[in-house]
Amino acid sequence: MLASPVYLTTALVTILAIVFYFFTGMKVGSMRVKHNVKAPATTGAPEFERAFRVQMNTLEHIPIVIPLLWLTVVYFSLWPWAAPLLGVVWVIGRAMYMNAYLKDPEKRGPGFGVASLAELLLLILALIGIVNAFVFAA
Amino acid sequence: MLASPVYLTTALVTILAIVFYFFTGMKVGSMRVKHNVKAPATTGAPEFERAFRVQMNTLEHIPIVIPLLWLTVVYFSLWPWAAPLLGVVWVIGRAMYMNAYLKDPEKRGPGFGVASLAELLLLILALIGIVNAFVFAA
Amino acid sequence: MLASPVYLTTALVTILAIVFYFFTGMKVGSMRVKHNVKAPATTGAPEFERAFRVQMNTLEHIPIVIPLLWLTVVYFSLWPWAAPLLGVVWVIGRAMYMNAYLKDPEKRGPGFGVASLAELLLLILALIGIVNAFVFAA
Numbered sequence A, B, C: 001m002l003a004s005p006v007y008l009t010t011a012l013v014t015i016l017a018i019v020f021y022f023f024t025g026m027k028v029g030s031m032r033v034k035h036n037v038k039a040p041a042t043t044g045a046p047e048f049e050r051a052f053r054v055q056m057n058t059l060e061h062i063p064i065v066i067p068l069l070w071l072t073v074v075y076f077s078l079w080p081w082a083a084p085l086l087g088v089v090w091v092i093g094r095a096m097y098m099n100a101y102l103k104d105p106e107k108r109g110p111g112f113g114v115a116s117l118a119e120l121l122l123l124i125l126a127l128i129g130i131v132n133a134f135v136f137a138a
Helices: A003-035 A048-076 A082-103 A109-138 B005-035 B046-075 B083-101 B110-137 C007-035 C046-073 C084-101 C109-137
Strands: none
Touching: A003 A048, A003 A082, A003 C046, A003 C109, A048 A082, A048 A109, A048 B005, A048 B046, A048 B083, A048 C046, A082 A109, A082 B083, A109 C084, B005 B046, B005 B083, B046 B083, B046 C007, B046 C046, B083 B110, B110 C007, C007 C046, C007 C084, C046 C084, C046 C109
């Protein structure tokens, strides 16, 4: 099961999401240096604060999207490829969000919307799959 | 294994925890609008700051409780139902914590205690299960 | 599979990482009391702020290192023991980081480096394992 193409692809997408998250963290590190914001401060130049909020907001979603990705691939047996596909959409949405936020926080809406929609769909598909499995088990 | 009732219930409880966490995040979003706290600021009206801390504190526990939930259901074979049961107790404790904190941060103790106890029990049961499996494997 | 020694050890290392993270959180709680930093404030005495940043930084890595640990043990079949071993190195690195940071934030480098290297190696080994499985499946 874990060696099937759909599971391997889901594993790759998990790593893609983690690499993206690393990238938001490195951005904070470079802004810390650029604007000389000494640890443990997390406020200072607006550019630093934006990068910090992008990382924090990604952190707020990473522990959600990874379990949802795997719950969907495991339980939504109707079309498990939905899981890695929505995972990729999530990363794209987060990248849009990051790029927009770093320029102007007011423009973070569309990327946030895309990523949130992907999360919501993962949650709904996982739920359908679990409830369906319960019905079949009964 | 993954389609057995106790695993399906654990999957449902995972989703319940995630939905609760989404809810704490939406609360922050609505407080941001209500009190006009513009991103990337995370300070402002006390009501906003409380909602933000509730979300942050839930975020601090989500990446812990989800792995513990699954380690317990997998390894505590003596009574795997303990895992989803303690997961539900955790969500109830977090909901108590949220409701109390939003009114008065000084009253966050009981809910925090219930959720922490559920986490601690999950950790202990997972540990017992793993050590037990080691002894049987030896 | 889940009851094999390498999986059981990976489960134990997961719990070790979680216990370490709990510890960073308890440190924040005790500093909150010691320096009388009332919730929801997260700024105040430097000693409190450092403890808070140590916990936050550990939180930033926990949802990454746990999935990487399991992706590596599952997919890096060449030598799955690399996973729990690097997990232990990660905890040691984080403990070094914590001890250094609490004394002087400027000295947090070495521990951070050790933990980051362990994470990076986990990521690379998981990636090698997944790509390898893809090639074998094709």
